Amino acid sequence: MNSIVKLECDRGLAVIRLEQDPPGPGLADRLAAICDELNYNTDIRAAVITGSGPVFCGDAATAHGAQAAFSLSTPVASLNCPVIAAINGDAIGIGLELALACDIRIAAGMAHFSLPEIEGGLIPFDGATQRLPRLVGRARAIELMLTGEVITADEALRIGLVSRVVPAEDVLNVALEMGREMAGKASWALRYCKEAVYKGLDRTLAQGLQLEGDLYFLLHTTEDRVEGVKSFKEKRKPEFKGK
Amino acid sequence: MEGFETIIFEKKGQLALITLNRPRVLNIYNVRMRDELYEVLSAIESDSDVHVAIIRGAGEKAFCAGADLSEFLSAPAPTFARHVRWHRDVWGLFLNLPQPVIGALHGYVFGSGIEMAMCCDIRIASEDAVFGLPEVALGFIPAAGATQTVPRAVGPGHALDLLLTGRRVGAQEALAMRLVNRVVPRNDLQVEAEKLAEKIAGYDQGAVRKLKQAVSRGLDLPVGSHP
Structure with missing residues (x-):
């Protein structure tokens, strides 16, 4: 069971590696258990999700058909720490939907993206109909979903589906470097920042501003905020404790 | 508007210029600037002669390089600080101004x-502009709306890439992610901002104000006609 998804945690950074392609319900169960565990572990300050081999995460609809009623995006979207997708190869169907549930997407130059469900008489079933329009705008999102078109990493970058493209051999290292840097930051600020963005987008602007303000003043009670401001004044690197 | 220390407020025909x-100190934002900005924005809000406002930064180096951290940690208890934040809601006032506001952004x-730039309706950046949200690296989160205004402008992906990493982006990258509307040479920034403002100021002001309201309030509402 454990070999389907590998989890390694080092100095506040969790690295989740998907080792089954195409993904199935077993992988989804294991991923859900891992995300649950990470959410209870306040020592975890950032996570990287990556695939193994030539693909990031493949198309489950082709493999399992309409019966494939499992979700990879739900547990990942529930993670309260920042999540970086290291898209080492193609992200098709549910694989792309998984990437959409992450906060920052770094893609290999050779990676391809598509949501081909329509070709099998289906629609995306793991969140893309909601997350993709919110990410790249309604027009580009609906075009991708209605045509099943395959796009390159450069096109994905251009439309804002990923935030950077690097050579395939560097993807994981770039993501790990970003993850390690985040793991050195104030963990409650990272979590509250993410919470303010996502919850805020589901609310009116005025309600979102209220939420941001409440979370901001709650952070006034943390030692890390004091350390952050002090270190800036003293022109030294901050030492955050997650408190 | 006499006796201001941190802001210059001028009226030029139908334009209001906030500098x-x-x-x-790279125009960093402090409590004094908050209070003066509140006064200026209140005056603009109720001035029907002002058709369009422009906000910009004095000096060569920065529009505004952030908040004045020397005032941090001396603030009142979080409970009282929260009370003050909403008692004089300068950002709510800014975002709800009836007139269009143009941000002329240069340097830092x-x-x-x-956050001030995102309260504007149209953002023009000069080629030397550099953008960044360093709050998380300092142990807190933005509090003048960036967690809400930035994702609404550029989507959650680009927004979190800026917010969670604190990385800096130049004018061209800011344009590509639609953080700004256009990029112009440094020497043209003021002229371009004023040209644009004059153009909008020449239109029927009832229509201009209603248009701004339809867009900003409409984004908070469902469209309503669906399959």
Whole structure:
């Protein structure tokens, strides 16, 4: 069971590696258990999700058909720490939907993206109909979903589906470097920042501003905020404790 | 508007010009600037002669390089600080101004600087502009709306890439992610901003104000006609 998804945690950074392609319900169960565990572990300050081999995460609809009623995006979207997708190869169907549930997407130059469900008489079933329009705008999102078109990493970058493209051999290292840097930051600020963005987008602007303000003043009670401001004044690197 | 320390407020025909004026400290935002900005914005809000406002930074180096951290940690208890935040809601006032506001952005546009820029309706950046949200690296989160205004402008992906990493982006990258509307040479920034403002100021002001309201309030509402 454990070999389907590998989890390694080092100095506040969790690295989740998907080792089954195409993904199935077993992988989804294991991923859900891992995300649950990470959410209870306040020592975890950032996570990287990556695939193994030539693909990031493949198309489950082709493999399992309409019966494939499992979700990879739900547990990942529930993670309260920042999540970086290291898209080492193609992200098709549910694989792309998984990437959409992450906060920052770094893609290999050779990676391809598509949501081909329509070709099998289906629609995306793991969140893309909601997350993709919110990410790249309604027009580009609906075009991708209605045509099943395959796009390159450069096109994905251009439309804002990923935030950077690097050579395939560097993807994981770039993501790990970003993850390690985040793991050195104030963990409650990272979590509250993410919470303010996502919850805020589901609310009116005025309600979102209220939420941001409440979370901001709650952070006034943390030692890390004091350390952050002090270190800036003293022109030294901050030492955050997650408190 | 006499006796201001941190802001210059001028009226030029139908335009209101707000200049953040602490150039020696890169126009960083402090409590005094908050209070003066509140006064200026209140005056603009109720002035029907002002058709369009422009906000810009004095000096060569920055629009606004963030908040004045020397005032941090001396603030009142979080309970009282929260009370003050909403008692004089300068950002709510800014975002709800009836007139269009144009941000003319140059040099450093960090933290509160980005947040002020995002309260504007149209953002013009000069080629030397650099953007960044360093709050998380300092152990807190933005508090002048960036977690809400930035994702609404550029989507959650680009927004979190800026917010969670604190990385800096130049004018061209800011344009590509639609953080700004256009990029112009440094020497043309003021002229371009005023040209645009004059153009909008020449239209029927009832229509201009209703248009701004339809867009900003409409984004909070469902469209309503669906399959």
